Amino acid sequence: MEIVVDNFKPKITRPFKRKNEYWVKLIDQSGEYVMKFKSPLEAEDAIYGMLDDLQVYGGKVKLKLKEGNVIEDIEVIELYKPSAKELLDEYFTD
Structure with missing residues (x-):
């Protein structure tokens, strides 16, 4: 399923381990989404790389x-x- 979110400014949790994967939750007014990674380093790279601008701006x-609001892409x-x-x-x- 593909959705388009207009004003996506998520709050992102720290990576946590679950079932030999590292999960990161993206919490936004449109809902709660999960991204899965193989290592904590991959998760940290995503948070401070790709997702950093979305968090700020x-x-x-x-x-x-x-299924389960897991982000594939x-x-x-x-x-x-x-x-x-x-x-x-x-x-x-101000």
Whole structure:
């Protein structure tokens, strides 16, 4: 099953071991999803690599899911990354 989530800005848990795999939960307003990895190093790489920008900025993603909301593939369609000017304007107006 494939779904498109418009404003995907997940909170990501630390990797935990389950059934000889390392799982990471992505919790968003649209639901709770699981990514599975073979080693804790792969999980950490995903969290601080690919998923880091989504945690901070959010974006539009296409998720390919298996049963139980397990993510098989994640495709970032658009990243909502503001420009430096927008960040400065927001910082100085608050």
